Amino acid sequence: MTDVPIDIAHVAKLARIALTHDESAAFTAQFAKLFGYIEELQALDVTHVSATAQVIPIMNVMRDDIIRDCLDRAAALANAPDTSGPYFKVPRILE
Amino acid sequence: MLTGHEIRDRIARRETSALEITKRSIDAVAASEPELRAYLTLTPEYALARAAEIDARLARGEDCGPLAGVPVAIKDLFCTQGVRTTSGSKILANFVPPYSATVVAKLESAGAVMIGKTNMDEFAMGSSCENSGFHPTRNPWDLSRVPGGSSGGSASTVGARGVPIAVGTDTGGSIREPASFCNIVGVKPTYGRVSRYGMIAFASSLDQAGPMTADVRDAAIVLEAIAGLDPMDSTSADVPVPHYEDALRDDLRGVKVGIVREFESSISGDAAMSSLYKEAYAALVRLGAELVEVSLPHAKYGLATYYLIAPAECSSNLARYDGARYGVRVSDGGDVYQMFERTRAAGFGPEVKRRIILGTYALCSGYYDAYYVRAQKVRTLMKQDFDTAFSACDVIACPAVSCPPFELGAKSDPVAMYLMDYFTIPMSLAGIAAMSVPAGYVDGLPVGLQIAAPAFEEGRMLGVAHAYEQSTRFAWARAPKVGAA
Numbered sequence: 001m002t003d004v005p006i007d008i009a010h011v012a013k014l015a016r017i018a019l020t021h022d023e024s025a026a027f028t029a030q031f032a033k034l035f036g037y038i039e040e041l042q043a044l045d046v047t048h049v050s051a052t053a054q055v056i057p058i059m060n061v062m063r064d065d066i067i068r069d070c071l072d073r074a075a076a077l078a079n080a081p082d083t084s085g086p087y088f089k090v091p092r093i094l095e
Numbered sequence: 096m097l098t099g100h101e102i103r104d105r106i107a108r109r110e111t112s113a114l115e116i117t118k119r120s121i122d123a124v125a126a127s128e129p130e131l132r133a134y135l136t137l138t139p140e141y142a143l144a145r146a147a148e149i150d151a152r153l154a155r156g157e158d159c160g161p162l163a164g165v166p167v168a169i170k171d172l173f174c175t176q177g178v179r180t181t182s183g184s185k186i187l188a189n190f191v192p193p194y195s196a197t198v199v200a201k202l203e204s205a206g207a208v209m210i211g212k213t214n215m216d217e218f219a220m221g222s223s224c225e226n227s228g229f230h231p232t233r234n235p236w237d238l239s240r241v242p243g244g245s246s247g248g249s250a251s252t253v254g255a256r257g258v259p260i261a262v263g264t265d266t267g268g269s270i271r272e273p274a275s276f277c278n279i280v281g282v283k284p285t286y287g288r289v290s291r292y293g294m295i296a297f298a299s300s301l302d303q304a305g306p307m308t309a310d311v312r313d314a315a316i317v318l319e320a321i322a323g324l325d326p327m328d329s330t331s332a333d334v335p336v337p338h339y340e341d342a343l344r345d346d347l348r349g350v351k352v353g354i355v356r357e358f359e360s361s362i363s364g365d366a367a368m369s370s371l372y373k374e375a376y377a378a379l380v381r382l383g384a385e386l387v388e389v390s391l392p393h394a395k396y397g398l399a400t401y402y403l404i405a406p407a408e409c410s411s412n413l414a415r416y417d418g419a420r421y422g423v424r425v426s427d428g429g430d431v432y433q434m435f436e437r438t439r440a441a442g443f444g445p446e447v448k449r450r451i452i453l454g455t456y457a458l459c460s461g462y463y464d465a466y467y468v469r470a471q472k473v474r475t476l477m478k479q480d481f482d483t484a485f486s487a488c489d490v491i492a493c494p495a496v497s498c499p500p501f502e503l504g505a506k507s508d509p510v511a512m513y514l515m516d517y518f519t520i521p522m523s524l525a526g527i528a529a530m531s532v533p534a535g536y537v538d539g540l541p542v543g544l545q546i547a548a549p550a551f552e553e554g555r556m557l558g559v560a561h562a563y564e565q566s567t568r569f570a571w572a573r574a575p576k577v578g579a580a
Contacts, residue, residue: 006456015455018436033510037399051471054300055526056287061329075193079421091431
């Protein structure tokens with residue numbers, strides 16, 4: 001078992017998930033085991049290795065700046081839990 | 096149920112109709128579904144209308160495509176316009192997409208008839224289909240066992256021959272492992288080979304769609320139909336799509352097959368699995384192949400690398416599920432931040448939460464270089480391992496899995512489940528083409544052989560798989576408990 005460096009309550013807040021006490025406790029134990037594997041990477045010397053973010057040599061894909069068809073508003077709003085006219089409606093953000 | 100190309104040919108010869116085939120498929124699925132539960136949504140009325148339309152067009156002499164009238168099942172991670180799409184998650188239980196994924200649109204223009212949306216591990220996170228937010232799916236070879244995952248519903252229904260063809264997605268093994276478990280062919284194409292537009296994202300640098308089929312020829316036909324550059328996905332590759340059926344071969348003369356030293360040593364502890372794979376390599380030699388030993392020295396770091404990169408990308412991708420614009424909302428009168436936290440707490444299952452937390456941590460300021468960037472550098476080393484290996488061989492043959500399908504509940508420890516992807520993760524990280532093809536049985540349960548090829552060499556890979564499949568015919572040797580051979 002490896003010590004888990006994660007402050008789960010803090011990370012859960014960053015991730016905006018309300019975890020129960022039981023979930024936090026379970027994750028702590030599970031991460032301890034997983035970090036046993038993850039820490040193996042620290043043994044490798046990667047000083048002169050570049051990072052691979054994606055594997056195929058495609059970069060900066062451009063298209064002409066012309067207006068194309070897009071979803072109409074009714075379709076874009078159709079799955080919304082709450083709407084108000086042409087808007088998505090959410091609880092108050094500013095007091 | 097016939098294979099997809101047999102159906103295509105019989106319809107073309109007017110020996111049967113799209114409608115008759117579709118009805119038969121709907122009936123077969125209805126008969127097996129109480130036991131398998133491979134689907135989240137069935138679309139029989141839509142399928143019958145589509146089939147009738149294809150028959151009418153064929154009667155007028157129109158060309159309806161290479162899959163005209165062939166029933167297909169679609170993993171519920173592909174958006175289907177007007178048909179509920181959940182990605183196996185309660186948070187999308189009510190989501191009806193306003194557009195279809197490019198893979199779905201291409202299958203339909205190739206003449207395929209969608210009969211339903213298949214079950215999966217929630218947001219494709221899992222290797223058993225037990226992480227579905229709705230219900231588990233069973234393996235047609237043994238109902239006490241899992242079909243694999245995350246594309247478990249697609250594998251199960253093709254394994255039971257409810258449909259000859261399904262599509263799945265593979266991020267770290269989610270097509271290949273369930274294909275192995277359900278005795279079917281499963282192809283993970285090169286990253287960029289198939290458009291990801293309309294696929295519900297898990298880990299965007301790894302996700303790739305591919306065929307899950309009754310045989311290798313069907314996989315070739317489906318891959319050709321769904322592959323290619325898509326203006327809607329800037330990571331789709333501008334590489335010509337060959338007619339993959341032309342690459343299918345019947346012998347392996349002149350083919351160098353790489354056997355991975357590290358993988359062989361890892362499987363050697365299991366006598367039954369090890370002997371099955373030794374026999375598979377011997378079958379390749381009998382077909383004329385030459386075996387050469389290759390090394391993937393960084394493959395052992397695959398799990399650690401993958402379980403930093405994939406959760407990091409998932410934590411970013413899944414930030415969009417906040418209850419604001421679509422999906423389920425749980426607000427209970429709180430402010431907007433409470434709405435986010437409650438919606439995500441209620442909507443996501445434990446595995447998804449676990450990976451979001453892990454990924455958020457890996458991306459945290461102060462840890463980012465030590466975990467995420469380091470993992471990306473190891474990914475480079477892994478890619479270089481494959482480049483070196485493929486300088487000595489044409490394809491790699493290796494285990495797809497470390498064991499036959501396991502019983503439901505057997506892998507309740509998440510790390511034990513993660514280890515299921517040991518042989519499939521390295522190819523995903525390197526972005527190369529890989530597939531599983533039926534290779535025989537251990538204790539009466541199916542096991543697949545993995546064949547991997549350099550980027551965009553799917554034709555070469557399918558050619559080797561075809562020769563092996565046709566000379567061994569394991570998929571036809573026995574019948575599953577549920578469904579037909």
